[in-house]
Amino acid sequence: MYGEAKAGAPTRHKSTLEKWSSDFRWQERVREREAEIAAAQLEAIKQTAPITGYAIYQKRIADLNQLAETLKAEVMDPNRRWTTDSHWEGGVNSGELVETHEFNAPLVTQYRGVLGDIAAEMGERKAAPEPPVPTSPVAAGLPAHMLAPSFLAPYRDIRAAGHTEYVFNGGRGSTKSSAVSMFGLELLLANPDMHWLAVRQFANTLRDSVYSQIQWAIGEMGLEDRFRQVRSPLEMEYLPTGQKIYFRGADEPKKIKSIKPPFGYIGILWLEELDQFKGEDAVRNIEQSAIRGGDLAYKFKTYNPPRSANNWVNKWVAVPDPQRLLHKSSYLDVPPEWLGRAFIDMAEHLKEVNPKAYEHEYLGEVNGTGGMVFENVVLEPITDEQIAQFDRPLQGMDWGWFPDPLHFAKMHYDAARMTLYIYGEYRANKTKNRQAFDDLISKGLLSLDHLLIADSASPKDIADFRSFGANIRGAEKGPDSVSYGMKWLQSLAKIVIDNERCPHTADEFMNYELERDKDGDFISAYPDKKNHSIDSTRYATNLHWRRGGE
Template identity: 55%
Template sequence: MKLTPKQKAFADYYIELGNATEAAQKAGYKGNNLNRIASENLSKLDIKQYIEEKMEEISSNRIAKAEEVLQYLTRVIRDEETEQVVVTKSAGDFITEIEIVDKKLDAKDKIKASELLAKRYYLFNDREIRLKEMKMDLEIKKATEEDIKVDDKSFALPWNVISPAFVEALHKFEENIFTEYVFSGGRGSTKSSFISLKIIELIKNNPELNAVIVRQVANTLRDSVFAQIQWAIESLELTEEFKCTYSPLEITYKPTGQKIYFRGADEPTKLKGIKVKSGYLGILWFEELDQFKGPEAVRTIEQSVVRGGDKAYIFKSFNPPKTANNWANKYVKVPKKNRYFNHSNYTQVPKKWLGKAFIEEAEHLKEINPKSYEHEYLGIANGNGGNVFDNVIIREITDDEIDVFDRIYMGVDWGWFPDPWTWNKMYYNPSQNKLYIYDEARENKKSNKDTYEILVNEKGVTPADIITCDSAEKKSIQDYKNYGLSARGARKGPGSVDYSMKWLVSLNEIVIDNIRCPYTATEFLEYEYERTKDGEVISGYPDKENHHIDAVRYALEHIINNKSKGPININY
């Protein structure tokens, strides 16, 4: 092990000072990148070994100061050091005198001394603690990030990550004649994958551009578009060039400091308050466009976010809602000079990307419910009006049918007044993809004990019957359990309402016995998509007149979650 004189001086000064950059300066290193030089020195094995050995056996004249420092810290910890403080005391007749006295050090001084001493001796071995407490590790990490250099060459997406459906789109970007790029498509079309990849390419090739990615609801961002951008970075093998943070939710391109921000339209102040350190906000992506509150709301976001600079890229992506009257479906039909539109579906994607299970599920739905297949997988808006459920069949469900129902589901939506407490009983036939709803209960101003007695005495519910309830009312669920019912709370999360509603819409039939379930039949028949103030249909599901619908969703959540593998799907 042989160090140059300058390296040795650096190591000695580092032991004395505990600051790598300052040690490099005192050792004679020159230039504007002393922190990087210092960090490189600390990462060299010979220098690290020298430092460790000298901490055990301090012999050099130069580092006598370091020995003194270490001895002092030890005395502080052992309560052998005092400090002089000025105090005042009464001398009588309203006269005070000043006196200097020795005072033992506070506990906080001893703790700090312990941390400093431990830092010199590498006593913090836990990685999380070391990253937080040890300055050497922090400086190495910082220098590593700063050491990434911008490649002068233009970055291009590799063709093996692009679906054939988007080859034309790549050429349109090269023509540079559009500002708005709209991508619609069915499940598995990989449109979101393409957009996420393209945003990374734009960031790398345009150091002045920063990006904002928006969804209607902020709490859906992390598990959807944030994860989608992370996927794109990993697919392009660029993880060393980007830093992802969860609080705040953003991604930084290390070489230039460019940012990708994530915001929800339901938090408008956070959208308006974005300030970039350099460049401007020139990339905007509306994911799930149909979820936004109409074209006016989208324009408002565009006007508040995209500002400054000559280049702008506005992406809009969505799975077309079933009803042709939805505002997003009508929006893309109106030509716009600066807009490029692309529609894709899973049949254009390499099968190995989607997997065997995905293909089999799509083909199964195609066979048993062609209309739902067209909507879900091909992205065709094949419904009319604003009604959510066009698969409802109203008829008597006979006792003979009920006798062969082998697995029964029950759900409860809590209420008092004016919202009612509701309960439903149903059967799901997976082979036919049909749901049969054949019993209900509905009450206002009834206690949990009252509704329990209705279920047991009037509806024949037993302790063996599982009832899935709205999890917001934990006390009510516990009351039911105390009474002897098998009650449990429904699992909720970002996107769970949308996904469960789409699952109900995808069924071949929802058969409702309107004699046994008059309120349930009315809710399903009359329930409509949310509308803007101008009457435009949007894809939201209004939280009103839907109490039995919610009870049905809760009852079937186990089936829905197992079938969907979760409410949020990325890479689509």
Template identity: 55%
Template sequence: MTTTKLSDVLAPSFRPVHDAIRVGQYNQFVLKGGRGSTKSSYVSVEMILQLIRHPEIHAVVMRKVANTMRTTVFAQYVWAITELGLYSRFKPTVSPMEITYRPTGQKIMFFGADDPGKIKSIKVPFGYIGLLHFEELDQFAGEEEIRNLEQSVLRGGPIALEFKSFNPPRTAINWANKYCLRDKPGQLIHHSDYRSVPVEWLGQRFLDDAHYLKSIDTAAYEHEYLGEANGTGGMVFGNVHSRKVSEEDIIVFDRIYDGVDWGYFPDPFAYNRCYFDAARRDLYLFREATMYKAGNRKTADKLIEMGVTENDRITADSAEPKSVADYRSYGLYCHGAEKGPGSVEYSMKWLQSLAHIYIDPARCPDTYREFTEYEYERTKDGEIVSGYPDANNHHIDAVRYALEPVWRRRGR
């Protein structure tokens, strides 16, 4: 089909994505990553390959603002057809901004979301629109805007492949970063960075700049080049990192800690299981339970179902001694946290002082959301208020209780 080998235009990290499309494993792809990861290059190549493979469909490419299209994503697609050795088969035009596949008349059309009238009135000469690419996803207004655009563009036909690409904003509470935590059927979340890209594609200057930034500002390097949402600003926990925790990892964890924050409604019951690597001062959060309107018997049964046994010590909020007693009557080794004056401040500062707090967002989505969205309160003038907000911190409290034997032993 093309005069170029795929290995010449696809970085190794994107080959599994290409193969997943080929076998029909997913139909929606969220591609996030750092500078130089080639995710936009990959999407432009894949869209063209899929257009040729399916002669009955057309494609739409969107950015938030139309006047940025020509020198960015449109130029990227022209690059892709050139690199694939297919330029003679395509006809790019800028008014209207589209690329036509000459053998069939299929079109790749480019639109900005700031002109919704054009989007709603899209007409194709035959077939239907089966390919959609949102470039710079985080620049759109949010999930509702994306859904509205999807509904306007993807109508009819058995094929509907969708790509969303972006560099994660620094703050974890940005809607696009939170969107990547959703486990949506048929959707693959893929993260990439420049380290999987052939050196000759990037050039020595790119690598030198990356290494220099890493040497002077690790946090900026991790955000810009590795695509990590590691911004601090008003965030309480600047040491939180997303990390997959496998069953192989869990098997070798030798000191496990369990914590419970009692709740019913509107506050939830929150449970967490943790591992603390004392030598490296790294904390791993890899299991959670969040339940609403559930009594003590039901939450206890849930923990037992998750593998908690009578030998696992659970440290729970001591403000509810009856709940602690209920758990003990159910055969769980539960006791109340000691708490005491200053315990909240000390335990929070201890968590902030750790080298890393690793949270598996697939295993612990609620915990990850709490830790990454937990921010200091501010005055009306934007000044940060000292102290820790007592809101949306149920799993944070469960973790504090779980690790009370550690932080009390290490400094109080």
């Protein structure tokens, strides 16, 4: 300012500055800018923040309001709105001390920021309130069209609390798992102190089964925005109440015992694929570990009945229990449009070529007595003339050294007749990959023009065979892949084995039985022993059963 004074510039007195302030409409401009900032912040919040992201706490709002009032008083105070300073204008002998006033921009900026905070929090709450917690979801009930007709009677019983244990068995496509996923959700919403535990025998099968099934039910019931769904670890939370849905495998029992809900208790238990659990005692231990506290609990058990009447679950369910409701269903009880034409065609085709397998798989019938896994094996010669007609040979390899052997299998699949012909095998112990490859070539077993599918657990062995010239790849695996492959083999009309050409294969297929529990009863588990030719066969047919057969 001293330089301006020397140049003849006018002196900026208080009256001049106040007139400039009025001309520039600073108060109106501050308010306009505040409104712009608040609107921008609110829009950003709407775009990025979830409904529950701006929970309003009374202390936070009170503090903000108090600070806003304090700043407002200071902004409106002329002695605070303008900062006072002074400087000397003029010459050394003829000058004078001039008082100046500068607009207090930092103070107004701070006030504007506080208003923005209040607008963001209170404005967001008004714009996007939390969804109300359902007070009586059971009263509304599930729409009838969401359940197959055969499940309406059990549904009414559940709503009336007629039983505490509900056992649903049946064949493929009976929608029993879909029904239970919706029953469980309704019970969860109706009982805000209950939590839900879903269990499979193997933890690695949870994500693609019960978790996905409950996820589907949440979507069907229009509850997506009320559930937080976490994949690692597998868990769901009902946001209005904080109720949890837990997922555990029976092969990790400590993780079941360690569940500690934040409040209430586990009052809903779902055991999916019940026949795969290790017997009645194992199931009872899970129930005792999971259900602790509370006056009421619901147990749901779903499964496809094992073929053998001697399986533990078939024996268990045959003993009446007054607290248990037993329900049986099949795809014939379901509206056809729910299943699709392809599903029904597959069922009808199996009915024609293998009625016994159809009755078991699709109708859920128990039509066996022992624990034999493959009742469709036929031992008969496969002639050279037949083999010459097999234009697309399937080849499988199960790696081994000792005592487990390396086993190669060669076969042909007649999809139209659902018949598998096994006509070539090679088995060796303590044999290096180079020697095994040379043996297979010299014996005319391995075809380099056709795909060889091997156990993918041994990538080094696969790499060796590929370097030797084999057209080889690893088998596609995943949760339940063993069970699915075995059931596909069981569903075939026939597995024809030439026991002269393939003595090891014939022996294993004819004598392979389900595992037994400690009481000697069969369980729905496949023993991992004396099954090298069976594994090779699963690998060879991997591309067929992985896509549902063809």
